[in-house]
Amino acid sequence: MECPVARSLERVGEWWSILILRDAIYGMTRFDEFQKNLKIAPNILTRRLTALVDAGLLERRRYCERPPRDEYILTQRGRDFRPVLHSLQAWGNKHFAPEGVSVMLVDKTTGQPAEPILVDRLTGKPITDATHANAAGPAAGARVQKRLGKSRKTAAAP
Amino acid sequence: MECPVARSLERVGEWWSILILRDAIYGMTRFDEFQKNLKIAPNILTRRLTALVDAGLLERRRYCERPPRDEYILTQRGRDFRPVLHSLQAWGNKHFAPEGVSVMLVDKTTGQPAEPILVDRLTGKPITDATHANAAGPAAGARVQKRLGKSRKTAAAP
Numbered sequence: 001m002e003c004p005v006a007r008s009l010e011r012v013g014e015w016w017s018i019l020i021l022r023d024a025i026y027g028m029t030r031f032d033e034f035q036k037n038l039k040i041a042p043n044i045l046t047r048r049l050t051a052l053v054d055a056g057l058l059e060r061r062r063y064c065e066r067p068p069r070d071e072y073i074l075t076q077r078g079r080d081f082r083p084v085l086h087s088l089q090a091w092g093n094k095h096f097a098p099e100g101v102s103v104m105l106v107d108k109t110t111g112q113p114a115e116p117i118l119v120d121r122l123t124g125k126p127i128t129d130a131t132h133a134n135a136a137g138p139a140a141g142a143r144v145q146k147r148l149g150k151s152r153k154t155a156a157a158p
Numbered sequence: 159m160e161c162p163v164a165r166s167l168e169r170v171g172e173w174w175s176i177l178i179l180r181d182a183i184y185g186m187t188r189f190d191e192f193q194k195n196l197k198i199a200p201n202i203l204t205r206r207l208t209a210l211v212d213a214g215l216l217e218r219r220r221y222c223e224r225p226p227r228d229e230y231i232l233t234q235r236g237r238d239f240r241p242v243l244h245s246l247q248a249w250g251n252k253h254f255a256p257e258g259v260s261v262m263l264v265d266k267t268t269g270q271p272a273e274p275i276l277v278d279r280l281t282g283k284p285i286t287d288a289t290h291a292n293a294a295g296p297a298a299g300a301r302v303q304k305r306l307g308k309s310r311k312t313a314a315a316p
Contacts (some may be wrong), residue, residue: 002261003177003250004247004248004254004255005176005177005243005246005247007250007254008246008247008249008250009173009176009177011250011253011254013170014173018163018167019161019163019164019167022161022163026305035306041314046182046183049296053159071162080249080253081249083275083285084242084249085163086276086285087241087244087245087276088162088167088242089162089163089166090162091162091166091238091241091242092161092162092163093162094238095235096166096169097281097297099297100296100297101296101297102162102295102298102299103160103161103162103284103292103293103295103302103306104292104294104295105292106291106292107278107283107289107290108289109289112281113211113295114281114283115292117276117278118241118244118245118276119274119277120273120275121271121273121274121275122272122273122275122281123272125265126208127263127272127274129237129269130160131265132263132266133264134184134261134263134309135264136262137261137271138258138259139259139260141260144260144261147195148240149254154162
């Protein structure tokens with residue numbers, strides 16, 4: 001499976017994992033905090049936390065020996081998931097908040113609501129259908145090369 | 159459920175839906191195209207397509223009367239999902255492509271690889287832990303107000 005989107009999804013696992021990552025980025029680290037906020041069954045939470053540790057998104061750290069208690073700290077890989085969460089949040093606010101926005105991103109300095117958009121770090125250009133498209137990378141196999149060759153004529157990324 | 163991330167996830171449904179959206183953004187519209195590319199069981203594909211139509215991400219359009227055949231066209235809401243896919247792709251390329259990148263976003267004009275980052279459309283500032291945080295919006299209920307009040311001291315968005 002070469003598609004980087006599919007690989008990402010494989011690692012995140014399922015919706016619970018994304019909500020756990022969201023809470024971890026909010027600053028939660030402990031089993032009880034996640035459980036209380038997510039109202040998730042303990043056995044499912046244990047399974048999802050273990051999967052996130054195995055995928056290298058969280059790190060388990062013992063904070064109490066007796067009784068044994070672990071906390072879960074975001075790794076760099078986990079922190080790098082942040083733009084996905086911002087994008088999901090912006091999409092949800094735009095399309096699924098008919099009663100108004102409950103949670104919004106703000107500029108800490110000014111307190112003004114921020115509107116996250118993707119730009120190319122190198123050129124500063126906003127990323128749109130018109131300006132950017134996917135292309136086969138150096139490690140692309142035959143299937144990706146064929147697909148991207150075909151799709152670039154009709155549509156764009158990702 | 160007020161969290162816009164959770165609402166978004168509810169609408170996208172599951173991993174298959176995200177991969178179908180990815181293919182739709184690539185320009186695919188027909189059942190057979192999705193099925194062939196995703197290698198997905200027909201009954202699951204039917205269910206996921208119907209869910210995406212019900213959620214307003216795809217629109218069903220009859221393109222052949224005999225036999226009856228529909229195609230699936232992205233709505234504006236579906237197209238607006240694009241930044242989520244770009245973000246997932248960039249994250250996957252950074253962390254889960256040890257052998258090198260197979261699919262990469264490029265600038266159509268120059269052919270150079272693009273590096274998507276989130277900035278605030280209004281100020282141009284890159285969105286980071288240090289500069290941006292979530293805050294309760296106008297429609298926030300008591301639970302969100304309490305959570306964001308508490309979390310802003312220790313951590314950041316989303």
